[in-house]
Amino acid sequence: MSTGRPGVSWGVLIRVREAGIAAVIVALIAVFGLLNPRFLNAENLGAIVLSVGILMILAIGQMLVIVTRNIDLSVGSVLGLSAMVMGMVGRDLPQVPIPLLILIAMAVGALAGALNGVLVAVAQVPAIIATLGTLAIFRGLTFLVSNNVQVDPEDIDDRVQDLAAEGPLGIPWLVIFAIIVVAVAWWFTTRTMTGKRLYAIGSNPEAARMRGLNVRGLTFLVFVTMGALAGLGGAMYVARFATVNPADAGLGFELAVISAVVIGGTNIFGGSGTVLGTVLGTVLVGILANGLTVVGVSGFWQRFASGAIILLAIVADAFVRRRIEARQSQETTVRST
Amino acid sequence: MSHTHAAAGDLVEVGGLPWRARIGPYLPSLVVLVAAVVYGSVSSPYFLNFSALLVNTGRYVEIGLLALALTVVIINGDIDLSVASNLAVSAATMGLLVESGVGIEVAAFAALAVGLGLGAINALFIVGLGLPSLVVTLATLALYRGLAQILLGDRAVTGYPEAFIGVDQISLLGDWARVPLPLVLFLVVALLFSVLLTRTNFGLACYLTGSNQQAARFSGIKTDHTRAVAFMLCGLMAGAAAIMLTSRLGSTLSNVGLGLELLAITVVVLGGTDIFGGRGTIIGTVIALFAVMAVRESLVISNVNGQVQDAVVGVILILAIIVPLTVAHLRERSSQRRLR
Numbered sequence: 001m002s003t004g005r006p007g008v009s010w011g012v013l014i015r016v017r018e019a020g021i022a023a024v025i026v027a028l029i030a031v032f033g034l035l036n037p038r039f040l041n042a043e044n045l046g047a048i049v050l051s052v053g054i055l056m057i058l059a060i061g062q063m064l065v066i067v068t069r070n071i072d073l074s075v076g077s078v079l080g081l082s083a084m085v086m087g088m089v090g091r092d093l094p095q096v097p098i099p100l101l102i103l104i105a106m107a108v109g110a111l112a113g114a115l116n117g118v119l120v121a122v123a124q125v126p127a128i129i130a131t132l133g134t135l136a137i138f139r140g141l142t143f144l145v146s147n148n149v150q151v152d153p154e155d156i157d158d159r160v161q162d163l164a165a166e167g168p169l170g171i172p173w174l175v176i177f178a179i180i181v182v183a184v185a186w187w188f189t190t191r192t193m194t195g196k197r198l199y200a201i202g203s204n205p206e207a208a209r210m211r212g213l214n215v216r217g218l219t220f221l222v223f224v225t226m227g228a229l230a231g232l233g234g235a236m237y238v239a240r241f242a243t244v245n246p247a248d249a250g251l252g253f254e255l256a257v258i259s260a261v262v263i264g265g266t267n268i269f270g271g272s273g274t275v276l277g278t279v280l281g282t283v284l285v286g287i288l289a290n291g292l293t294v295v296g297v298s299g300f301w302q303r304f305a306s307g308a309i310i311l312l313a314i315v316a317d318a319f320v321r322r323r324i325e326a327r328q329s330q331e332t333t334v335r336s337t
Numbered sequence: 338m339s340h341t342h343a344a345a346g347d348l349v350e351v352g353g354l355p356w357r358a359r360i361g362p363y364l365p366s367l368v369v370l371v372a373a374v375v376y377g378s379v380s381s382p383y384f385l386n387f388s389a390l391l392v393n394t395g396r397y398v399e400i401g402l403l404a405l406a407l408t409v410v411i412i413n414g415d416i417d418l419s420v421a422s423n424l425a426v427s428a429a430t431m432g433l434l435v436e437s438g439v440g441i442e443v444a445a446f447a448a449l450a451v452g453l454g455l456g457a458i459n460a461l462f463i464v465g466l467g468l469p470s471l472v473v474t475l476a477t478l479a480l481y482r483g484l485a486q487i488l489l490g491d492r493a494v495t496g497y498p499e500a501f502i503g504v505d506q507i508s509l510l511g512d513w514a515r516v517p518l519p520l521v522l523f524l525v526v527a528l529l530f531s532v533l534l535t536r537t538n539f540g541l542a543c544y545l546t547g548s549n550q551q552a553a554r555f556s557g558i559k560t561d562h563t564r565a566v567a568f569m570l571c572g573l574m575a576g577a578a579a580i581m582l583t584s585r586l587g588s589t590l591s592n593v594g595l596g597l598e599l600l601a602i603t604v605v606v607l608g609g610t611d612i613f614g615g616r617g618t619i620i621g622t623v624i625a626l627f628a629v630m631a632v633r634e635s636l637v638i639s640n641v642n643g644q645v646q647d648a649v650v651g652v653i654l655i656l657a658i659i660v661p662l663t664v665a666h667l668r669e670r671s672s673q674r675r676l677r
Contacts, residue, residue: 259479
């Protein structure tokens, strides 16, 4: 694996990459729209926007985690756990106001993220192992807190369900939250010193430490952020689906989230990744999942398709990267002779 | 993560080492094993029934086969998250062949071939194209599971010949000692893997590749070849596990073996194999398999829900890494204090 990243070529790569995903998205919309015009009607587009919204909130967090050369496999279970706690609090204490319910879901997620953060940043457990473990732990906790009883639609306040249907200017709150998360993440990664430090950590953790960066602190922070965002995703899950099943909520969600981030061009070895790329990757994953269903491709093909598209994305990435590297080494040879 | 440990330490005979150094890597799994057995016997008088325990080992042999091959992959510094999905495709292929009237022997052979083939596809992407194994096998985890779903849809394949079903019910020594056939098969395969890792050039190449791939390549080790073979072995074991699992269950669904990769990786890591490669033993994996088995069985007997059982395994996985790290850290600190 090459972790050295010559500044100019990486920028080019990312731009080529983002243009490529945008082109694929346009092509997918055209194909799905031609195969079934219902794909383009307002109702279906609305459904896409809602599922992309939830996925986006988690994908942005995952991008930050992967940029620091870590990974969080537990996001689906964290979403399930926070959705469950929020659903149960809403059911058993109907007087709790809606904003507080959302904050509770985020707090549960942040706590779960803090556990991941402690394991990775303090106890130095490799992120993939730590979160593979907590993936099972948080799912088990969801069972324990719910006593294996699901939260039914009639137990979920209508105003909670409205979060996925109504909002200022007719835009559902779910979408507004996703936009806020994207905007803050864009500002954080491009305009703040702390944001830029995340990339330094991911490029070369040892060098970052020697330069005096608080690698452990920042890694912990990133995992807590991821957890809080998965909690927000859990709240939006409750709003959208109006039911929380301990076995189902968020199950396998990590795969869609990591697909979106990897397709968006974030290097799995850390150090690079953009908010715009992640947004495009998420849109692509969301459109693909919805389009396959609308076009009538059996649900059995969807998992296959999501696996195939991750493979395609990383293969395409490797080819583009190699060509750029080859061209660059050619240029340096020409210059030196 | 620092990689100061030498791979050679695992290769040379450790005749002169103190017992603590010899048993060190196996300590976490031994502790878990003993703790689970104690917990199981306290919570139910039926737990410590030796012959029942022996019979139950049949249920863990599939995980064990996956874990053996994963040990080699992880020693190489790679990972294969797709093993359980590979198992599902192999099982689905076998089921469809049997359904269309092909003999069970041919169908079982096809399962092995499919497993090997899917392992080779992983190797093609990872070694051939130089892509990270973590993402590639995360993708093929979905891809292969999807393939199994496409092959089977939501129906169950039954109709396996009677003689094929219930390999786990066959005891090797009759009623005298009920040693189930799968357990014996597993131990034989484990022995083969152990010989492969400790007595062959391939094994040496694995440890060197995992310790420092670049250095290994510069010193003439065919690292690409070594890694590719490990992924194919992993596929082959997924095919073998598919046969065992199908024989035990007597039917095949597309979700067969779902989530087994978590258990198999837990077994490997609990057994002392370094997740970053370069270190690990087959004996460790075997002990850890029995430890995980004892944990699951003791929870089953005290009526703990399946998801909570998984959570306990998750806790053990994390503790298996944290505790040795902390102990080493504390020991280092106390020895520094002594020097001062």
